[in-house]
Structures are given as C-alpha cells and as structure tokens.
Amino acid sequence: MDLEFLMEYYSYFLSGTATTLLISFFGVIFGTIIGIFLALMKLSNNRILKGISSAYIEIVRGTPLILQIYLVYYGLPKVLPFLPDSRLFLGTMAIFLNSAAYVAEIIRAGIQSIDKGQMEAGRSLGMPYGMTMRYIIIPQAFKNILPALGNEFIVLIKESAIISVIAVHDIMYNADTLRGITYKPFAPLIYAGVIYFVITFSLSKLVGILERRLGSGD
Numbered sequence: 001m002d003l004e005f006l007m008e009y010y011s012y013f014l015s016g017t018a019t020t021l022l023i024s025f026f027g028v029i030f031g032t033i034i035g036i037f038l039a040l041m042k043l044s045n046n047r048i049l050k051g052i053s054s055a056y057i058e059i060v061r062g063t064p065l066i067l068q069i070y071l072v073y074y075g076l077p078k079v080l081p082f083l084p085d086s087r088l089f090l091g092t093m094a095i096f097l098n099s100a101a102y103v104a105e106i107i108r109a110g111i112q113s114i115d116k117g118q119m120e121a122g123r124s125l126g127m128p129y130g131m132t133m134r135y136i137i138i139p140q141a142f143k144n145i146l147p148a149l150g151n152e153f154i155v156l157i158k159e160s161a162i163i164s165v166i167a168v169h170d171i172m173y174n175a176d177t178l179r180g181i182t183y184k185p186f187a188p189l190i191y192a193g194v195i196y197f198v199i200t201f202s203l204s205k206l207v208g209i210l211e212r213r214l215g216s217g218d
Contacts, residue, residue, distance in 0.1 A: 005187050009178055016174035017195055023092045023170065024157045030096040031156070032149070035103030040133070042108055053104070060101035066162050069094040073166045091163040099156055106148045110141035150207030154200045161196075171195055 006013075041053035060068065072094035077083050083090070114137050122132030142149075164173035175192040179185055 005182070005184065006191060009182070009188075012174040012178055013171065013191055013195060016169060016171035016192075017199075019088070019168065020157065020160055020170045021199070023088070023095055023160050023163060023168070024153065026092050027095040027099050027156050027160065028149075028153045031099030031103050031152075034096065034100035035107055036138070038100060038104035039107035039111060042104065043111060057101045057104055060098055061105075065094075065098050065159060066165060068098055069163060069166060072097065087166050087168045091166055091168045095156065095160055095163065098159075099152065102152055103149065106145050106152065107141065110145035110148075111137055113144055114140050146211055147207065150203070150211075153207075154203050157199055157203070158196060 038053045038057060041049040042057070044050055069091060073087070073090045076090065076093070077085060111133075118136055118140065119129075119132055122136045123129070127135070160170065161172040164170055164176065167173065171192050175188040178188040182188070
C-alpha cells in the first residue's frame with residue numbers, strides 16, 4: 001500500500017469516515033424509532049394503520065435505495081419547503097426512512113416471537129396494552145432481535161456509500177474525489193475498502209460481545 005499517498009491525503013479519509021459514521025448513527029437511531037411505530041401499526045387491529053404500515057414497508061423494500069435518495073433529495077423539499085436545504089440532512093433522512101422499513105419487519109418478528117402468555121399476564125395484572133408492550137414485550141423482543149438489528153446497522157454502513165450520488169462527502173465520495181485529483185484509480189478505493197472493513201468488522205465483534213452478555217444474563 002502507498003503509505004506516502006495515505007499520509008498526504010489522510011484528512012480526506014478521516015472526514016469521509018466521520019460523515020459515514022454520522023449518517024449511519026442517525027440512520028439506525030431514527031430508523032429504529034420509526035421502525036418500532038411501523039411494527040406496532042402493522043400488528044394493530046386497526047385496518048387503516050395496518051394498511052399504511054404495510055404499504056410503506058412494501059414500497060420501501062420493493063424499490064432501490066438510490067431511487068429513494070433521489071426522491072427525498074429532489075422531491076421532499078418541494079413538498080415540505082421548511083426542511084433544511086442540506087445534502088447531509090436529506091441524505092440521512094433517506095437512509096433512515098429506508099432502514100425503518102427493514103427494522104420494522106425485524107421488530108415485528110421479534111414481538112411475535114414472544115409467547116402470547118406474556119401479554120395476557122401483563123393485562124391480567126391491570127396493565128394497559130401500551131404499557132404491557134413497553135415494559136414487558138418490547139424489551140424481551142429487543143433481546144431476541146439484537147443480532148438482526150446489529151446486522152442491519154452493519155448493512156446500513158455499507159449501503160450508505162450510495163449517498164455519494166448526491167455529493168455528500170462520505171468515504172466513497174472523498175475516495176472518488178482523490179481518484180480524480182491524483183489520477184490514481186485504485187489506491188483511494190483500496191483505502192476506502194479497508195476503512196469500511198475495519199468499521200463493520202469492529203461492529204460485528206461488539207454486537208457479538210453484547211449478545212453474549214445478554215445471553216449470560218438469562
């Protein structure tokens with residue numbers, strides 16, 4: 001590897017890594033929050049809420065992420081003009097709106113994996129439905145789906161590279177910039193690949209450690 005190249009342009013990779021981690025962090029946080037609501041809507045007995053959630057999930061999962069990024073970036077500010085005119089903000093929004101659909105299905109499966117007796121026990125103690133879900137069902141479900149959520153976060157980091165199409169200065173955008181200014185087609189891509197690997201590999205190990213700790217607490 002060309003260490004001289006890395007020493008000269010390391011700032012591009014550092015800033016790109018920071019942007020990628022920022023996008024992924026907010027993507028998984030807001031994706032999880034929205035995903036919880038979508039999962040609860042899909043599990044509800046209200047046909048309207050269930051229909052809205054199902055339609056959203058199917059549309060998002062059935063269309064390419066790059067299309068969703070373009071729709072959010074070019075279309076959403078026209079529908080909601082009060083939104084900040086920021087590539088980073090709109091790109092991150094597209095990422096977490098996409099992630100929410102996948103997280104919703106993970107959480108729905110997790111909730112349905114909990115024995116129905118848990119809900120019945122909570123209700124028999126006088127707890128309303130919402131309180132039972134909040135304090136009994138969802139905590140157990142999250143414990144069961146932690147590996148799947150961890151994998152979704154890792155996938156999100158890799159898929160966020162496509163946000164470079166709207167000129168967000170993430171790892172891939174900065175790597176492509178270096179390819180253009182240095183006329184070196186491979187070195188920037190190799191370093192970008194190493195950075196992605198280090199991030200995702202480290203996260204997979206952290207998720208594994210957390211999963212084992214939760215498992216030992218049974």
